[in-house]
Amino acid sequence: MGLSAFCLRARGLRFPILGLDCDARKIAIARDAARAHGPDLRFTVHDARDQLPAHDGSVALLDLLQYLDRGEQAALLRAAAERVNADGRLVVRSTLRAPGWRYRLSRAVDWFSAAVRWTLDAAVAYPTADWVQEQLESAGLQGTIRPCWGRTPFNNWLGVFARSGR
Ligand SMILES: C[S@@+](CC[C@H](N)C(=O)[O-])C[C@H]1O[C@@H](n2cnc3c(N)ncnc32)[C@H](O)[C@@H]1O
Structure with a gap:
């Protein structure tokens, strides 16, 4: 549901975050909560058994x-x-x-x-x-x-x- 991402934002960390989970219910909750945070906080339904999105960071x-x-x-x-x-x-x-x-x-x-x-x-x-x-x-x-x-x-x-x- 994006709790870690929201904690990072609450601590003032502004870098882009993409959150992944295979459970569409949890992603929908995270997306709803993310509306207040701008475009750099995104959540996507993804099965970790599939190829991860391209990324260069943490x-x-x-x-x-x-x-x-x-x-x-x-x-x-x-x-x-x-x-x-x-x-x-x-x-x-x-x-x-x-x-x-x-x-x-x-x-x-x-x-x-x-x-x-x-x-x-x-x-x-x-x-x-x-x-x-x-x-x-x-x-x-x-x-x-x-x-x-x-x-x-x-x-x-x-x-x-x-x-x-x-
Ligand atoms: C124990 S929960 C921990 C997540 C978070 N701490 C919570 O309480 O919602 C495990 C999470 O892993 C996700 N999960 C399980 N198998 C997965 C998979 N193959 N790909 C992506 N996410 C998966 C579940 O949907 C669940 O949200």
């Missing part, structure tokens, strides 16, 4: 990877990395596969979200932090992945990557 993948199979995750991470320019960042927030109750609870919530149709698809595969790191390093990025669950019970992780050598 990319954020938010709570998405688990809805793709392993091959689709690898293709998306590579395509996203290719769109990160010299000053850009690739931000990946995801539930990751890891031992412990947080992972089990996050899986249960994903299952529930699909059952009540908050998400259109059920989760397919949860990658590990090491695997995501390997994919992005082999695509020429460097960065770190760390827990970002804060005070929530969820197994959320945040990766921030940039072009090697910066």
